[in-house]
Amino acid sequence: DTAVSQTPKYLVTQMGNDKSIKCEQNLGHDTMYWYKQDSKKFLKIMFSYNNKELIINETVPNRFSPKSPDKAHLNLHINSLELGDSAVYFCASSLQQGGATEAFFGQGTRLTVV
């Protein structure tokens, strides 16, 4: 049973397109996250949702819009894709917010903008 699953695993698209990445967790966790991992493997938080409410919104262009229809799902929509958006995007979840509990990561979505 996959705990945190993301789709698609790979996404290749042209500049200017709009795309979505979906994430689902079956762990019953309250908090979900989106992280971006760049080509140098640096993992940086983008958004955090707790019980469908946006808690953290780091300095991310407003072309990125997260949506949480329920506690188990957190999707990421990206408008007007740019070359610099190419990265691996990881969804994660944890029982509580922040560093007090383990975060479980999905397998990642490798986004390539051409």
Next chain:
Amino acid sequence: QKEVEQDPGPLSVPEGAIVSLNCTYSNSAFQYFMWYRQYSRKGPELLMYTYSSGNKEDGRFTAQVDKSSKYISLFIRDSQPSDSATYLCAMSHSGNTPLVFGKGTRLSVIA
């Protein structure tokens, strides 16, 4: 200065060696310290978790936190080729703040 500094390596060791991985940090408020392991094309998975200072051991892995020096370490004893991965340190200063990750150290254990 970045909040969390980690040497990206790569680090290459023979099988059976003791591996030492380290991170330094600047924020003295950090209290939760974690080590994640990430295999190629996979998501990070939690390896070790420590709250505040001290040591924690789990099998071949030992995590150490020295808050006075703002320095954390992960030791791997009797390293195996299956330990080849990127190791990321992560930390936060309260239960409600997100993890701040180091850049990760790529480790190769050669059989």
